[in-house]
Amino acid sequence: MKSEESRVVLALRDVRKSFGAHRILDGVDLRVSRGEVVVVIGPSGSGKTTLLRCINLLAPIDHGNISVGGVTLTHVEDGLPISRVRGRELSRQRAEIGFVFQHFNLFPHLTALGNIALALRKVKGMSAREAEAYGRELLSWVGLSDKASAFPGHLSGGQQQRVAIVRSLAMKPRMMLFDEVTSALDPETIGEVLEVMQRLADDGMTMLVVTHEIGFARNVAGRVIFMDGGKIVEEGPPAAILGSPRQARTQAFLRCVLHEPSRRTHREVGS
């Protein structure tokens, strides 16, 4: 169906990636449609972060095809590059996809507002005034109006992550990637970050979210993917994957996540 095809924001075909002799992604096929929220779960080392980095062209793939909005970003056949964007076009395409990192990666030498304004000015070419005005608007959207001139070192983890989210959002990306964005946070600030993500989802943002927050997956995701050993083992609606997974590996992983209290993962956030 043509109309369905045009709704696809992100398409991965048979993506493979190795570090040295170690195969990290082993043939990943994935399509994400506009407005969809896809949650990725999976054990440590299963290749979740690597998957997101490849999608944002922060790491080259060894095989397969990645396209965004119908434009092929990279196409490699067994290590042989067939086509890939480069130079300015590469940078432009990266900005089309937002990336929110586990450890925020805010620029420590700039204020919260400066963090948002920098790329608006130097990448988008906005004037300083425009960039600041838009930055303030975004900060107020995440309840941080009063922190505009605070440096990252003076903000809590939750506040830093909210700044990081709107810094990324400021570039008006087609979709956003989230890599365990709450796992480095104090428990009391996790909720405020998940709340922002929920609002993004409600506003129709296309999101690919790696998380161990099962509550978020249950309540916000349209689809849940379980990854293991560099492969998508199982995917489906949250109720199916989280409630009655068919694969033994998924069952084992969920037992682990749901019953290990130290990982604080079974709180029902957003409900």
Added chain:
Amino acid sequence: MYNFSVSVMLNAAPFILAGVPVTLWISVAALAIGLMIGLPVGTLRALNLRALDLVLGLYVEFFRNTPVLVQIVWFYYVLPIIVRVNLSAVDAGILALGLNTSAYLAEIFRGGILGTAAGQSEAALSLGFTGVGTMRYVVLPQVTRKMLAPFVNQFVVLVKDSALVAYIGVLDIMHRGDVVTVQSSRPLEVYTMVAAAYFVLCFAASKLMRVIEVGFAIPQ
């Protein structure tokens, strides 16, 4: 017992202290050369471009593994033989100390860039910065601030090492001390004076830069 004469010291002071501007000029000029060469070399080395890295690595290692005094002498006596330039003793000293400093600063810089979390580059790239933009707006501003303390340290090393240009006849603080000692046969007073002059310069430089460093620090 040798008796320490304050009047000998006071008499020698004007002549010796006239070397302060010379020492300072050599140190500042060498630091400027060190920065101008050290920053690009360190930045390029951090990018780890194979062929280039070999050449730059050789450059850095050469200056770090030969004595500064030998380098100074080499630039003063040997360079004019190879290329037809006649450097004054001061200029030869500045050039040798400057290149030597650039090697150390390059290493400091490279370490600073590599030590600036890879996450910073990824964040910038993800926002659509080019590689050059990432360096310019995100990595280097952080590195420069973090590197301020090592820079000062390098400057202090430079002021002290600059005493070696006395060997090729530059009338700096040290060499003036030699001259007065020969005339007066009072090494105790004279070299104590010389040491005090270096101490004040270096100590003041580190204290001053400490203030600047605090002002420039990235808020934690």
